[in-house]
Amino acid sequence: MAPPAAPASLPALVHGLPLLPRLPGSRRVGDLAPPSGGDAARAGGPRSDPLGRHPRHPERQDHGKGGARGFDAAKKVKGRKRHIAVGTSGFLLGVLVHATDIQDADSAGALLTRIKQLYCWLRAVFADSIYNRMPVILACFLLGLTLIIVRRIAGGGFILVPRRWVVERSFGWLGRWRRLSKDYEERTGVAEAMITVTAIRIMLHRPAHPNRKRLPSPSF
Numbered sequence: 001m002a003p004p005a006a007p008a009s010l011p012a013l014v015h016g017l018p019l020l021p022r023l024p025g026s027r028r029v030g031d032l033a034p035p036s037g038g039d040a041a042r043a044g045g046p047r048s049d050p051l052g053r054h055p056r057h058p059e060r061q062d063h064g065k066g067g068a069r070g071f072d073a074a075k076k077v078k079g080r081k082r083h084i085a086v087g088t089s090g091f092l093l094g095v096l097v098h099a100t101d102i103q104d105a106d107s108a109g110a111l112l113t114r115i116k117q118l119y120c121w122l123r124a125v126f127a128d129s130i131y132n133r134m135p136v137i138l139a140c141f142l143l144g145l146t147l148i149i150v151r152r153i154a155g156g157g158f159i160l161v162p163r164r165w166v167v168e169r170s171f172g173w174l175g176r177w178r179r180l181s182k183d184y185e186e187r188t189g190v191a192e193a194m195i196t197v198t199a200i201r202i203m204l205h206r207p208a209h210p211n212r213k214r215l216p217s218p219s220f
Contacts, residue, residue, distance in 0.1 A: 077100055109136065123146060124147075174198055
């Protein structure tokens, strides 16, 4: 079968090449094809998205998102936890994202193993009282780390606890980034990568703006 003849406006170089059919006048390149009747019926409405949004640009989290999920009965939260380890300056050393049904003390060993492989000079670890459990003590013993528990100061109202405010401030830094404002990722590895990229961006911002005024750190 002979190919269709090229129009006179095209150069002779394209003669003999198959030509694509012309698009209808009401459509443009990149537009989505209109859904068929069966697709619209399965969607439960007319030929449009039931939530009234564009399918390529979701505006919020998917309610049926997969990946590791759980429920923490103590904190009454569901989803996943961001478990981080930071230095004395608040910069990220390691991160571990897991389901909320895994307790912090049970997953601390995996996080300590990660950061010990990267920072072999690490000797001491500061943690709050929730980590005063046998799994954490055993992990620190096997990794050659000294576990220092920082307990809450007795008294009413908000009290700045020594050493514990450092990691809370780091969570505040991470929470300012839009990608980390919610748990948008499906895979835990991708969530950990996004936290790492954000921490790198925060660290690079410091030498780029050395004269920016910052709040002084507490004396302890």
